[in-house]
Amino acid sequence: MGMSYGMENFIAILPLLVKMAVVVFVLLLLPLPLTWIERKIAAHIQQRPGPMRVGWHGLLQPLADAIKLLTKEDHIPTDADRLLFRMAPVVALVPPFVVFVAIPFGEPVRLFGVDITLSMSNMNVGLLFILAVSGIGVFGVILAGWASNSKYAVLGSLRSIAQMISYEIPMGFSVIGVVMLANSMNLSDIVAAQSGVWNIVYQPIGFFVFFVAGLAEAQRIPFDLPEAEGDLGAGYHTEYSGIRFSLFALSEYLVVVILAILNVLLFFGGWQHSPFFLTPSLWFLLKIGFFIWVFMWFRFTFPRYRYDQLMTIGWKVLLPLSLLNILVSGIFMF
Amino acid sequence: MEREFFLLFSTVATGSGFLVVLAKNPIHSALALVTCFVQIAALFILLGSPFLAVIQIFVYVGAIMVLFLFVIMMLDVRKEARSRFLTKGAPLGFLVILVLAAEMFFLLTRNAVFSTNIVDGVPTTPSIKELGLTLFSEYLLPFEVASVILLVALIGAVVLAKTEEDDTATKDELAGGVVK
Numbered sequence: 001m002g003m004s005y006g007m008e009n010f011i012a013i014l015p016l017l018v019k020m021a022v023v024v025f026v027l028l029l030l031p032l033p034l035t036w037i038e039r040k041i042a043a044h045i046q047q048r049p050g051p052m053r054v055g056w057h058g059l060l061q062p063l064a065d066a067i068k069l070l071t072k073e074d075h076i077p078t079d080a081d082r083l084l085f086r087m088a089p090v091v092a093l094v095p096p097f098v099v100f101v102a103i104p105f106g107e108p109v110r111l112f113g114v115d116i117t118l119s120m121s122n123m124n125v126g127l128l129f130i131l132a133v134s135g136i137g138v139f140g141v142i143l144a145g146w147a148s149n150s151k152y153a154v155l156g157s158l159r160s161i162a163q164m165i166s167y168e169i170p171m172g173f174s175v176i177g178v179v180m181l182a183n184s185m186n187l188s189d190i191v192a193a194q195s196g197v198w199n200i201v202y203q204p205i206g207f208f209v210f211f212v213a214g215l216a217e218a219q220r221i222p223f224d225l226p227e228a229e230g231d232l233g234a235g236y237h238t239e240y241s242g243i244r245f246s247l248f249a250l251s252e253y254l255v256v257v258i259l260a261i262l263n264v265l266l267f268f269g270g271w272q273h274s275p276f277f278l279t280p281s282l283w284f285l286l287k288i289g290f291f292i293w294v295f296m297w298f299r300f301t302f303p304r305y306r307y308d309q310l311m312t313i314g315w316k317v318l319l320p321l322s323l324l325n326i327l328v329s330g331i332f333m334f
Numbered sequence: 335m336e337r338e339f340f341l342l343f344s345t346v347a348t349g350s351g352f353l354v355v356l357a358k359n360p361i362h363s364a365l366a367l368v369t370c371f372v373q374i375a376a377l378f379i380l381l382g383s384p385f386l387a388v389i390q391i392f393v394y395v396g397a398i399m400v401l402f403l404f405v406i407m408m409l410d411v412r413k414e415a416r417s418r419f420l421t422k423g424a425p426l427g428f429l430v431i432l433v434l435a436a437e438m439f440f441l442l443t444r445n446a447v448f449s450t451n452i453v454d455g456v457p458t459t460p461s462i463k464e465l466g467l468t469l470f471s472e473y474l475l476p477f478e479v480a481s482v483i484l485l486v487a488l489i490g491a492v493v494l495a496k497t498e499e500d501d502t503a504t505k506d507e508l509a510g511g512v513v514k
Binding site: 009081084123124125128129131132133135136138139142143145146154157158161162164165168185 | 335359361362365368372384385388389391392395396397400401403404407408461462
């Protein structure tokens with residue numbers, strides 16, 4: 001009796017386990033192609049060929065880099081808080097993975113006579129969940145900076161805290177318009193609400209604020225002050241090397257992927273309106289790829305802002321803009 | 335399954351709660367508190383209220399604890415770790431905790447308002463819409479009062495910070511005047 005009960009339970013959660021395994025596998029391997037693409041984009045913007053030696057057009061370069069990082073000396077500074085120093089990269093890596101619990105990748109699919117949703121949890125507060133969980137990512141940066149016991153690292157993490165807190169507010173406000181249009185915080189509902197027109201048409205200001213605040217939350221150029229190599233060494237991960245450093249790099253790539261996904265889901269119709277030669281989910285992935293490319297293109301096009309400019313943009317430009325967006329959306333909907 | 339998860343979350347929550355008090359290093363205490371908050375969010379999910387769980391993470395973990403850490407990082411933690419909090423007041427602190435514990439015991443056992451039984455008619459998985467409507471109709475006054483209190487606290491903090499800044503500014507001006 002207990003045996004069969006356990007078996008039934010297992011079959012019920014089997015699709016979930018498979019989905020988890022697929023997501024974790026894909027996310028762990030994703031940085032390999034992404035680093036190659038990023039380096040190639042950088043190279044072509046700067047009119048040079050980029051990695052060319054390992055494999056065809058340097059395609060195997062990320063593998064070589066991975067081997068190099070894995071075999072490097074794992075160095076911990078003498079005065080570091082050893083426990084927190086080891087924990088920090090893991091703490092930075094967990095939230096990006098957890099976010100994928102709430103992300104849907106398309107309409108439910110029928111497979112072997114069972115309806116399978118293309119998300120792990122279709123929760124009614126999906127959007128809020130993603131914003132909240134991705135906000136925890138800053139703890140990895142804080143811990144890394146503090147535990148390293150180095151001036152550059154502490155300064156980097158102090159900057160990062162102030163930046164994350166400042167930009168979380170406009171980011172959260174900018175999606176309220178989208179929530180108002182969809183009448184829901186469920187991401188599938190938000191996509192379904194865009195079956196007529198994509199949200200970018202109704203919410204151009206919301207998109208602008210979300211996109212810019214997203215760049216700042218991901219700490220990418222032009223807002224990468226926490227790791228500004230010009231004035232801080234490498235910021236919070238100055239003291240990290242080898243495998244621990246690559247965990248930070250991995251989590252930064254995943255944050256970029258999450259931002260691309262959110263931009264597509266919230267403002268560019270998700271998997272709606274796929275052209276006839278693509279399945280909706282592939283169309284969705286293609287759009288995500290486009291946004292990842294945009295983020296990388298920005299990185300090699302814009303100079304870094306000064307710190308006071310960063311704060312001015314956050315509090316005096318983006319925050320009023322996002323409030324205005326809520327007001328205007330409210331008036332139009334009323 | 336639910337029972338096992340409850341045991342896991344509540345054990346870790348209690349353990350990290352102890353760690354908040356026992357840890358010598360303030361940063362370690364703060365991180366233990368973060369762990370505790372995350373476990374409580376997980377308990378909210380088990381209770382069928384993902385909204386509360388998300389808000390718990392958003393407000394307590396994402397905002398308040400980050401600010402805590404921001405302040406702690408500015409302190410000389412090594413010195414703070416060596417000095418004892420409340421050198422003489424330990425018996426007094428014990429007394430306060432005793433009163434609080436008695437109060438909690440009384441409220442939980444004797445008072446109907448704080449009864450742990452779930453009232454009939456309350457949906458087990460309340461939607462955000464219902465929550466919002468109740469908050470803005472039935473509980474409008476407490477809600478607005480709470481926001482006014484928060485606003486007052488905010489203005490107070492700005493005023494405190496502002497006067498200090500003015501003082502330094504005048505000093506700088508004076509210094510500048512001397513140099514000129």
